[in-house]
Amino acid sequence: MSAGTGPARLLLFTGKGGVGKTTLAAATAARLAVGGHKVLVASADPAHSLGDAFGLPVTTEPAEVDTCLYAAHVDARGLADRSWQAIRRELRGLLPGVSDVDAAELTVLPGVDELLALTEVVRLAAEGPWEVVVVDCGPTAETLRLLALPEAVGGYLERLSLGRHASWLAGHVGELRDVLVDPARTSVRLVLTPERVVVAETRRTLVALALRGIQVDSLVANRLVPPAKRWRGPAASWLRTRRAEQEAVLSELDASTTLPVRRVEHRAAEPVGVPALLGLADELYGADDPLGTTGPYAAPLLSVRAVEGGYELAVALPITGESTVDLARIGDELAITVDGVRRLVALPVLLRRHHVTDAVTGQTGLVLRFESGGAQ
Template sequence: MTLPPTGPRILLFTGKGGVGKSTIASGTAALAAATGRRTLVLSTDSAHSLADAFGIEVGSEPTPVADNLFVQHIDAQARFERSWADIQSYLLSVLTVAGVDSVSAEELTILPGAEEIFALLELRERALEGAWDVVVVDCAPTAETLRLLAMPEALGWYMQRLFGLQRSLVASLRPVLTRATGMPLPGTAFFEALQRLHGELEEVRTLLSGPRASIRVVLTPERMVVAEARRAYTTLSLFGYRVDGVVANRVFPEVATGPRDSWRDGWVDAQRGVLADVEASFSGLSIWRAAYLPGEPAGVTALRSLATELYGADDPFAEPEAGPPLRITSSDRGAVLHLSLPLAGRRDVDLARTGDELVVTVGSYRRLLSLPASLSRHQVSAARLEQGELQVRFHEVSV
């Protein structure tokens, strides 16, 4: 498939487990449908909480739950057979020759995080079919989402540098290597399946880092949760994804009149301090607050009411105003690579140049940036972190 110039508005919701991201994602989808937008909400989270949120049975195809509103749970097995079967077949043949029993071999050839990855491939397919105005994605908890969104670029690095060489070597040395090792070597189907998987994941990355996609971080007013949300904001930006808002969920509303409750007042005071940190940490982003409700909202009406209250007069489906997290500017003095790294400190960031790649490390996450050809004869002359943006200056080397 070829990516269309325009597509649906894509909203991804992530956050620490248990903060209510499935509820917020479902409410946003219900609100989109109520405004006349044809809306699909699906989940990359193996917990599949959408059925509970809407109070209906949800199938592996888009299931209608209200006018313009469809819900889908991913059929991981069907996706597995379409995207991984040829690769698994070769891996099984290798393990069988190595003496691994069939049950263990089957388990060893399952791709780690397969369900989430195949959900992203399903997202790609749905976004490309042209049937939706809005696609809402209920993502897995933060750490899994970060690993997942980093995967397309990491696999792309391997494919670009090693795939062609390995394929050529295997083709030319197959008879010799097979006799010498006794192991079957990958055939054309294996390489084509791997290349197809890489291409589809790269299209996923193009979609999710494009101008019509953004991520919203859901949190509760607790210091540990906010600390994780801050790290997520920095890391998502590192990998080139736009974060356009933060949802503070389960906020105790302040009561101006009436009888006082010391227990409740204690929570209000504690949350007030944390919410002030949220406002300071995520300055420049939309920050929405959802009140702590006496019961968990379930069903289309309750979810839509929650989202209506949450977003107020804002348009939650407007395209993000922020530019791409990564850009390059040029002048007579050379070129500057700009990479948004909000909330990162100088001690958190490490920078290295390896050939035509810039290696940017933030905390425990690393991104390999392939530099464009226009910078191939340039050297790094300076780098600084200023107001949440890494600026790397290049100057041209005379030949």
Template sequence: MRILLLTGKGGVGKSTLAAGTAALAAADGARTLVLSTDAAHSLADAYGVAVGAEPTEVAPRLFVQQVDAQLRFEQSWADVQRYLLQVLDAVGVDRVAAEELTVLPGAEEVLALLELRLRARSGEWDAIVVDCGPTAETLRLLALPEALGWYMQRVLPAERRLVRTLRPVLQRTVGVPMPGGDVFDAIERLHAELAEVHALLTGPGASVRLVLTPEAMVLAESRRTWTHLSLFGYTVDGVLANRVFPAAGADDWRAGWVDAQERVLAEVEDSFVGLPVWRSVYRAAEPVGVEALAALAREVYDEADPLAVPAGEGPFAITRTAGGAVLRLALPLVERGDVDLARNGEELVVTVGSYRRLLTLPSGLARMRVAGARVADGALRVRFAESERDTVPHHPDQHTEDLA
């Protein structure tokens, strides 16, 4: 099964291109579901039909779904929310305000990912196209499974034991109800489901496609997005440049825009070397409906398969060597000064800008020491050597002589 996520800066037209990509895939014979994780659902508007909380067939083999976040929230978070409401009630918070406070931040996007998991597990689809939210929301969302995993492995077991031991004393002393086993079970269930989503989206059949418009600020954000998606192990397989002015027949005013866009598009080609860059021409009217969207996508992809699985090495790889191993993490467009690297026990802490990833090392690497690190050719390479002693390189350009 193929999973394709489209994301980009708000307003660049990603919903239209997601809808078109899905329509083309279905027209070419793939049973396709297009799913929105964007809180501002636009797929119904793009197809010009009513869409419900369950997959709705809008054309042969083409189904559309906009997740009912409230329903999924109640199903997945009810036990935790019930406990939080008890706590807030005990300290005198108004019931209506308490219900607002207990809503999980970013619940719509998180629960849409859980819906993606269910649909992927069903085996009903050849392809699932995901219309993601704006890039910042998408990055926070895709980083969530690993962040929650760290909490689940290190904090939750201790909290379970502590609460079980001290519940009677704490409830009498502070008058606030302590969480029961159902609360911890709900959190563990959420973690397991999100971990499964992460495995799906970082697997060989999944990738992310960046949507941008030929503007300098949009390009700068797209470049950062490629770097940060790679940091968390997601494969970016191409770029969709949308709303490109056609050069033919341009008057003086439009000719200025054409020239400005061409300069940015040249930077796009230079920035995303190795990735296909597809262009979508600015149209006089927005395409609406399955046929118009499929025609748009067919023109954009220009005979290329919109669901082609990306070839080549993924963002993350470990290679064994005679004296240890080399861990490779793709970090496109990054210089060595942009990366901070540290070792913390069984974790490798990689920081790029405002994003940090805690990489839990496989047991085979965890017992080795970090012997060197290097940022080159769009990747961070960390060399591990057999030893009982750990070293912590704070700068990834230290001890680089042994890394290719």
């Protein structure tokens, strides 16, 4: 693949704060650059520690840090300031009676900065000379809010029915959503440490992303304690015990997902600079191409099949026995809530005159039975 032949592939790294996602994103970008790809690694994390990983200053303007490897910070506040006039014009079009002061207040609503940051990442992928854009996202909770914004904003615009005034914004938000849910263009890699609390959050994140239709292609278990088979003494005993605990946690994770789980051992020295990051990438990917190690594409969120007396609607979600699931029918939509994460999805047209008679959970997600009758 040569640079400039089309939109770049997007790889989004996220995970609970402190699990090492920034370092692994930087290592992946360095490995891709060595493989001949022109790569940009961009930090959308407000903490901005990407420069620490490279041992070099990183600014808001993409700059080359090594051959074929570029880095930048996405400054959401700066984007908001630079986009101020365009935002104000659009708000005037959407709400003609709004004053300048009111429009200014609307632009500081929660989520505007994040939406602009996501817009900038997608713009860089579409317009830049890079083949791959690796994104160091914020911690999991922030990333989920960020990735949910295009769909949420799009849904509100549809309900508001603002006509031609909303066309620009709705089209823009729709493009963002299309990029995020296209598994050929965008995928997420979840970074975790082998601890039960972190793995539990990772499982919830998998469900939340599946609800949004966003592809997760692999998991990365970081900071495994090195084996101490030939060592003796209390320290060696502690290391063996800790490693056994980590292996037990990862075995449970392996059994609960079809995604590949890559493993990286804890290092005595923090990997800083391109040579050290490449060493980390060797352990992470081995001889594999970081772009060719994706898991199976997720099944469509909804699928319908005819059964005797009605239909079955399968909702593909990676839920577990510990998941809390709630379903509600709201007109022609189905409200699905899993572990506190909620999404409204439009029911297929052929089910809208049927009512739900049963719902069961299984390894592939939820299965709802619909039978003839008035919609409930």
